[in-house]
Amino acid sequence: MIVGSISENINLEKRVAITPDVIKKYKSLGLEVNLTKDYALHLGITDHEYETQGANIFNSNEEIISNSNAILQMNILDDNYLDKLKKDQILIGVLNSFSNEKKLKNIISKNINCFSLELLPRITRAQSMDILSSQANLAGYKAVIDSFAYFQKAIPMMMTAAGTISAAKVLIVGAGVAGLQAIATAKRMGAIVFATDVRLASKEQVESLGGKFLTVEGSENLETEGGYAKETTEDFKKKQNELLKETLKKIDIVVCTALIPGKKAPIIITKEMIDCMPSGSVIYDLAASQGGNSEFTKVDQIIEKNGVKIMGERNILNKLPVSASNLYAKNMFNFVQNLFDKEKNNFEFNLEDEIIEKTMIK
Numbered sequence: 195m196i197v198g199s200i201s202e203n204i205n206l207e208k209r210v211a212i213t214p215d216v217i218k219k220y221k222s223l224g225l226e227v228n229l230t231k232d233y234a235l236h237l238g239i240t241d242h243e244y245e246t247q248g249a250n251i252f253n254s255n256e257e258i259i260s261n262s263n264a265i266l267q268m269n270i271l272d273d274n275y276l277d278k279l280k281k282d283q284i285l286i287g288v289l290n291s292f293s294n295e296k297k298l299k300n301i302i303s304k305n306i307n308c309f310s311l312e313l314l315p316r317i318t319r320a321q322s323m324d325i326l327s328s329q330a331n332l333a334g335y336k337a338v339i340d341s342f343a344y345f346q347k348a349i350p351m352m353m354t355a356a357g358t359i360s361a362a363k364v365l366i367v368g369a370g371v372a373g374l375q376a377i378a379t380a381k382r383m384g385a386i387v388f389a390t391d392v393r394l395a396s397k398e399q400v401e402s403l404g405g406k407f408l409t410v411e412g413s414e415n416l417e418t419e420g421g422y423a424k425e426t427t428e429d430f431k432k433k434q435n436e437l438l439k440e441t442l443k444k445i446d447i448v449v450c451t452a453l454i455p456g457k458k459a460p461i462i463i464t465k466e467m468i469d470c471m472p473s474g475s476v477i478y479d480l481a482a483s484q485g486g487n488s489e490f491t492k493v494d495q496i497i498e499k500n501g502v503k504i505m506g507e508r509n510i511l512n513k514l515p516v517s518a519s520n521l522y523a524k525n526m527f528n529f530v531q532n533l534f535d536k537e538k539n540n541f542e543f544n545l546e547d548e549i550i551e552k553t554m555i556k
Contacts, residue, residue: 208512214239227249228252255275279301331375345476366390368451373391373449390407447478453481474501
C-alpha cells in the first residue's frame with residue numbers, strides 16, 4: 195500500500211503533510227511513500243533528505259495521484275487534481291468540510307473516501323492526532339510576537355535612571371489552545387495579561403498562567419460537550435460588551451482567538467470599543483479567515499482606526515511553516531496508523547472507532 199502527497203500552492207500554504215522524520219514510521223507500517231519533486235524545497239528540505247529515509251520521488255503531481263492509495267495533504271486538493279482521484283482512493287487533510295461541502299459531496303459520490311482532521315473528537319486517544327491543538331499552539335505564540343513587533347513601546351516594565359516604563363497591558367480574547375499559548379508568551383515577555391472566554395472552565399487555566407480572567411457577572415458556562423465555545427445569548431453579549439468596553443480603555447494589545455467551528459467568527463471587538471482604546475494600540479485577529487472577532491478586520495491587511503492598528507492574516511502559520519509542518523506530519527502519521535491495519539496490509543474503515551467515524555465525510 196502506498197501513501198502520497200503532492201505539492202501545495204506555496205503562495206497560499208507553505209506547510210507540508212510529510213516530513214523526512216516520519217518516512218521511517220510509514221515504512222515500519224509497511225507503507226511506501228510517494229512525493230512530488232521539490233516537495234518541501236521551500237522549507238529548505240531537499241529531495242535527497244526524503245530519499246535517504248526511503249521516500250520515492252516523482253516528477254509530477256499527476257503521477258503521485260495515479261500511484262497512491264491514500265493522498266495526505268494539508269488542505270483540500272485544487273479542483274483539477276480532485277477530478278483525478280479514483281474510486282476507493284483515500285484523501286486525508288484539513289478539508290474544511292463546512293466551506294467545501296459541495297466539492298466533498300461530489301468526490302464522495304465517486305466512492306472516494308475523505309477524512310477531515312479538523313473534525314477529530316476531543317478524546318484522550320485522539321490527542322496525538324489533534325491538528326487543531328498543535329497548530330493553534332504555534333498560532334497563539336506567533337500572534338503575540340507579531341503584535342508586539344507592531345507595538346511601538348517596550349513590553350516589560352523597565353526601571354531606569356530616567357524614569358520607569360510601564361509594562362504593556364494585553365487582552366487575550368478566547369482562552370482555547372491558541373489563547374492559552376498567547377497568554378503564556380505575553381507573560382514571558384513581561385506583559386500584564388487579561389483574558390476572557392465564554393467557557394468558565396478556562397478561568398483556572400488562565401490564572402495558572404498568570405493571567406487575570408475577566409468574568410461576565412452571572413454568566414453560565416457556554417461550552418459544548420466537545421470542549422468548544424457555544425454561541426452566546428443576546429443578554430450575555432450585552433454584559434460582555436460593557437465589560438470589554440471598560441477594560442479596553444487601559445489595554446495596549448488585543449489578541450483575538452475566538453472561533454466557533456464551522457461558523458463565522460463572532461464579532462467581539464466593536465467600533466465603540468475600538469474608539470475607547472488608547473492611540474497606538476494593536477489588535478491582532480487570529481479569526482480573520484472566518485470573518486474576524488473585530489468589526490474592522492480585513493484578511494491580510496492592516497487597518498487603522500483612531501490610531502489603533504487592526505491586523506488579520508489568512509494563514510499565520512505560513513510564518514512558522516517548518517515547526518508547523520513537523521507537528522502536522524506527526525499528527526497525520528498517528529491518524530494514518532490508526533486507520534491502517536498492518537496485519538491485513540490495508541486501510542480499514544471501522545466506524546465503531548469514534549476517531550474514524552467523526553472524521554469521515556459522509
